[in-house]
Structure formats: C-alpha cells, structure tokens
Amino acid sequence: MQALSLHRHFFTALLSAVLTINAYAGASRSPSANNSGKPVIEPSSPTYGGFTADKLQAAVDKAYATFNALDEGKNADYIPILTETLSNLFGVVIVTPDGKTFCAGDVDYKFSIQSISKPFTAALVMKETSPQELQEKIGMEPTGLPFNSKMALELYEARSVNPLVNAGAIAAVSMINADSEDKRWYKVRQNLNDFAGTELRLMEKVFKSEYDTSWSNRGMANLLYNYGRLYCKPEEALRVYTKQCALGVSAKDLGMMGATLANGGKNPITGKQVLPKAHVPELLAIMATAGFYDESGIWMAEAGLPAKTGVGGGIVAVVPGKFAIAAFSPRLNPAGNSIKSMKAIRQISGELGLGVFGANPE
Numbered sequence: 266m267q268a269l270s271l272h273r274h275f276f277t278a279l280l281s282a283v284l285t286i287n288a289y290a291g292a293s294r295s296p297s298a299n300n301s302g303k304p305v306i307e308p309s310s311p312t313y314g315g316f317t318a319d320k321l322q323a324a325v326d327k328a329y330a331t332f333n334a335l336d337e338g339k340n341a342d343y344i345p346i347l348t349e350t351l352s353n354l355f356g357v358v359i360v361t362p363d364g365k366t367f368c369a370g371d372v373d374y375k376f377s378i379q380s381i382s383k384p385f386t387a388a389l390v391m392k393e394t395s396p397q398e399l400q401e402k403i404g405m406e407p408t409g410l411p412f413n414s415k416m417a418l419e420l421y422e423a424r425s426v427n428p429l430v431n432a433g434a435i436a437a438v439s440m441i442n443a444d445s446e447d448k449r450w451y452k453v454r455q456n457l458n459d460f461a462g463t464e465l466r467l468m469e470k471v472f473k474s475e476y477d478t479s480w481s482n483r484g485m486a487n488l489l490y491n492y493g494r495l496y497c498k499p500e501e502a503l504r505v506y507t508k509q510c511a512l513g514v515s516a517k518d519l520g521m522m523g524a525t526l527a528n529g530g531k532n533p534i535t536g537k538q539v540l541p542k543a544h545v546p547e548l549l550a551i552m553a554t555a556g557f558y559d560e561s562g563i564w565m566a567e568a569g570l571p572a573k574t575g576v577g578g579g580i581v582a583v584v585p586g587k588f589a590i591a592a593f594s595p596r597l598n599p600a601g602n603s604i605k606s607m608k609a610i611r612q613i614s615g616e617l618g619l620g621v622f623g624a625n626p627e
C-alpha cells in the first residue's frame with residue numbers, strides 16, 4: 266500500500282513538473298509573478314512581422330477612422346466611366362504572408378486595377394526573360410514625369426524608360442512571349458490571377474471606356490514601335506495593356522498581390538511561387554523609385570515603402586518580409602494618386618515604423 270502511494274506521489278510530482286515546463290514553453294517571453302509568488306502564465310499570441318493581430322487591426326482601424334471623412338480630390342475622369350464610381354468609398358487592409366487579413370471599410374468592393382497591374386506584368390517579363398533584358402529593352406530609371414508623359418519618350422534615349430509608366434508598361438506587355446494576342450492576354454491575366462490567388466474578372470465597360478478614348482496611349486505605342494522599342498504590333502500591345510488595367514480587384518485582392526511580394530514571390534493562399542525569390546528585390550526597387558511617377562521621391566521620403574498606385578483609386582505597399590498594406594479610395598490628387606489611400610498607408614507606416622530605410626515620422 267505504502268509503495269503504491271509513494272508511486273502515486275512520484276507520478277503526480279512528475280506530471281506537475283512536465284505541465285509547468287510545457288506551460289513555460291508556450292508562454293510569451295518572461296512569465297510574471299502574482300501575489301502568491303507563483304508564475305502567471307500568459308498565453309503567447311502570434312505576431313506578424315513583429316506585431317500582434319490586435320496592433321495591426323488597431324492601426325488599420327485608426328487609419329480608416331482618421332481619413333474616412335476627407336473629401337479632397339476627385340475621381341479620374343479621362344477614362345469616362347471612372348467618374349461613375351462612388352467617390353466616398355474607402356477601404357484599408359493589411360495582408361500577411363500567411364494570408365491573414367486585417368480590414369476596415371470597403372475592402373471587398375471591386376474597382377479597376379489600372380496601373381497597379383504594371384509591376385506584376387514587369388515581374389512576368391523578368392521571369393520569362395531576365396531583369397537585364399527588361400533593363401535593356403525598356404529601362405529601369407524613374408522618369409520624374411507624369412505616368413502618361415509623351416515628353417519622356419523624346420527626352421530619354423531608352424524611350425519607354427521604366428515599366429511603371431504607361432509607355433514602359435505597354436512595352437512590357439509587348440515583351441511577353443506569345444504568338445497571338447489571345448495568348449498574350451491569357452498569360453498576362455493568368456500571371457495577375459496568380460499574384461492575387463484568385464480569378465480576376467475583366468470589367469468590360471471599363472475596358473471599352475478606356476480603349477475607345479486611348480488616343481494618348483495609342484500615340485505612345487505607335488511611337489515606341491517606330492523607335493524599335495515595342496516588341497509586338499502597337500494595337501495588340503495597347504489592347505492587352507488596356508485590358509490588364511481593366512481587371513477588377515478589391516483592396517483585399519491588392520493586399521494579397523502585395524503579400525505575395527512580401528512573401529518572397531510566393532502566394533500566401535495557393536503556395537505558388539509566382540516570381541522567383543531572387544527577382545523580388547529588383548522589382549521592389551523599381552516600385553520604390555517609380556511607383557508614384559513624379560511623386561515617387563516624396564512618397565519614399567514620407568512612407569518609406571515600395572508601392573504602386575492606380576487611377577482606379579487603389580494603392581498597394583509592400584513591407585518586405587512582413588506584410589502588405591493596400592487601400593482604395595477613388596478621389597485622386599493631380600498626379601493621379603489616391604489621396605485617402607496614400608494618407609492611410611503613410612500613417613500606418615509611420616505609426617508602426619515600417620519604412621525600409623528606418624522608421625519614418627508619423
């Protein structure tokens with residue numbers, strides 16, 4: 266009897282020791298002590314890029330609340346149908362490399378991706394050819410000029426200059442390896458779907474509205490072809506480019522596309538390696554220097570994050586290795602950048618100290 270009770274005592278002590286060790290292993294850093302002197306075990310909460318879920322949600326909520334009432338700026342109107350989007354829509358989202366989303370506002374509303382498609386198609390060109398070929402056939406320098414600048418074509422020997430302005434983006438589409446327009450469009454679209462981890466639908470009315478009024482882009486495509494800097498027929502490149510700009514995305518989709526880049530080129534949901542990891546820094550560098558066209562310098566100084574804007578009102582910013590921040594609001598400033606989206610992302614970056622060169626001021 267006595268032997269049995271000793272045994273029981275021994276096993277109870279052992280079990281309690283094991284439980285204590287396990288509890289410590291799961292505790293967040295150092296357990297504190299309560300009045301009885303016994304350690305209080307705090308359950309560890311997962312972190313994303315060093316931030317708790319609560320912290321990220323609070324930053325998103327705060328950005329939404331701070332800027333929601335702003336009514337500066339107006340919808341893009343040179344693409345007639347974009348004037349019809351409700352100007353006061355606003356959404357902010359953070360997407361982590363494991364696909365978690367922290368949202369506020371209109372994050373599921375579909376709008377046209379516009380120029381935010383450009384870096385992702387440049388990624389496809391890098392993958393199919395090489396960053397060197399992209400550099401030689403298009404260029405990698407910022408223009409310091411508006412996204413639709415015709416002057417840049419005459420000013421720079423490279424002509425198209427970089428893949429994030431219209432001329433370079435039309436040239437990027439023309440560099441895709443395809444022997445028909447259908448195949449070119451299929452590959453461009455499939456690549457954007459892969460980044461988003463979902464099928465993006467063409468907003469037919471947006472495509473038609475822009476294509477029917479594309480005199481400026483058509484002019485640039487023809488000039489590039491004339492200079493030997495377009496690698497398929499101009500109208501084909503223009504049509505596929507205009508279609509890629511008319512793909513419908515939500516702020517969440519944009520966040521997922523950015524999170525793919527934050528995750529070394531691998532989509533958080535599908536696990537597909539969409540862009541080789543080695544090319545991600547080169548792409549982010551182009552976004553950092555040219556993502557906001559003639560406002561790229563100010564953006565980097567204030568937000569410190571590689572990002573891309575579009576005249577549909579979207580912006581996606583990448584915090585390398587950590588997560589992506591996306592926002593949507595149709596009201597634009599004169600450079601064609603969404604005012605509320607810029608402010609929201611800049612505030613989150615400042616508050617959490619996310620700038621790639623060090624924390625930017627709040």
Ligand code: GLN
Nearest residue numbers: 379380412431510575576
């Ligand atoms: N499709 C638009 C254009 O070519 C894209 C411009 C933008 O979003 N900045 O003008």
